[in-house]
Amino acid sequence: MNNTEIQSRLISWYDRNKRPMPWRDCGDPYKIWLSEIMLQQTRVDQATPYFNRFIDHFPTVHDLAAADQQEVLKVWEGLGYYSRARNLHSAAKLVVDQFDGKVPDSWDEITELKGVGPYTASAVLSIAFQKKYAVVDGNVIRVLSRYYGIEENVRETKTKNSIQEYADELIPDERPGDFNQAVMELGATVCTPSNPECGECPLQPGCVAFKTVKTDQIPYKSKKKKRPHHHIGVGIIKQPGDDKVLIALRPDDAMLGGLWEFPGGKQEPGEELPETVKRELHEELGVEVSIVKPFMKLDHAYSHFKITMHAYLCELQSGTPRPQSSQEVRWISIEKLADVPFPKANRRLTEKLMNLNKGQQELEI
DNA sequence: AACGCGGGGGA
DNA sequence: TCCCCAGCGTT
Incomplete structure (x- = not known):
């Protein structure tokens, strides 16, 4: 499959199969930004009730910026990785004070926000502002490593860099945000870590891992050391x-x-x-x-x-x-x-x- | 490059 | 049990 066919298959699959999410297709950069922070190392189903509760408490970035850190942490309570909440709160103040209350739409500005790294910057810029930045998260790593048959340890930076390059090549001029979400949605629901449903996958015809029966060996990850x-x-x-x-x-x-x-x-x-x-x-x-x-x-x-x-x-x-x-x-x-x-x-x-x-x-x- | 950082769900 | 999750900041 060439890149154009991969793109059209993924977008078409996404249009038919995407799950509804409260921040999806809302067009509100604040909500999209918040969702991406909550989704760091966190499943959609786990984050969703927190997202709704958070938006109820802080409907706009102004409400969040004006809040007390204790209020913010109370609403975040139970979601974990609490530095995300502290950084988000600090970043909301910066957005209000330095960016006229608008989530920045450029790479250099948005990465000034605490808690916004390469993944989140790409996600917000592509989903909220239709800019052509390819995301690489755990889902993308799994989908692309299987599709291209990348057998190197995906915990290593150089492997992730090479996957980022594949993603950069693949992302289309049209609907880059939907393309990013399509790959992630595929990884979350079809190209799962164990027992992927290759029969449902729009990329199956070109997938190296499928053809070589290696979906249970790719992506390869070195062991984590166990917890004391x-x-x-x-x-x-x-x-x-x-x-x-x-x-x-x-x-x-x-x-x-x-x-x-x-x-x-x-x-x-x-x-x-x-x-x-x-x-x-x-x-x-x-x-x-x-x-x-x-x-x-x-x-x-x-x-x-x-x-x-x-x-x-x-x-x-x-x-x-x-x-x-x-x-x-x-x-x-x-x-x-x-x-x-x-x-x-x-x-x-x-x-x-x-x-x-x-x-x-x-x-x- | 390696490590610290929550909590939940699935196999 | 172990692994994984729409990663980031610090060192």
Whole structure:
């Protein structure tokens, strides 16, 4: 197949098979930009409800720019990769202050926005402004490596560069944004990582991986190293007769930056978990606490390590909590835990606290 | 070039 | 379990 035939087959397939998405064919550069940020390392089905909620809260880039970072993170809560939200918020302010509230339509300007790299710049410029920039994401890598029979390790930069060159050659003058979306849509729904539906694929006649029966070997990826596992002790500090608990705000430049948590940290070798909690709370807050009782144990996986979190109800013995490794500490009533952003594992602790509280259950001893 | 960065779903 | 996902920023 020549490039013209590849283009027309893909566009035709896309017109017949594209899934509806709230940002698709809307023509609003702000919505398209937001969708591309949310879709970084995130599936369409996972991002969609967050997109709708986000647009409800911040319908325009002006609303987003005027918002508080805590509001933005609260709406983003649960979606992960929270630097995306912080960067998007910062970029929205730049768009309002420096670009007259309009998402820039040139490469040099749009890549000034935090969180906009080569993929996102190409996606927004092509989809929102009909500019001829070819995207290369995980889908494009899979589709093109199979189609052209590229067997090199696609985790390596030079392999990705060569796939970018194929994509640059392929993208048409007409409807470049739809072409980009067509390749990605094909990768997401037909040319899937395992068990691709080659019978449904408009590119099957020219596909090297199909013809050589190598769709299960292409794209080739080197193994990722496996994630270490840590045990984390955290303290839920609560005074008898008071319904407030102590939470801490994580630094902006840390993992989960800008979100709240119950203070705690990693168990060290030879240490019992209650000791871990006492040590961490001393280090992080400068206080002495006593352990009242175990509260909850849960497992959670992050992108690069796994944890078992052990939470204990604690009481303050001496000292006044002051932020040492966090931005801020705050006593908050249990029903208000719903109002501030927590990462997933901590959110599970707050859910149990709120449930017990609502059911008039005794939290003390 | 390598690494850090969430959470969810499918095989 | 492991892998993958409409990647980017930092080092």
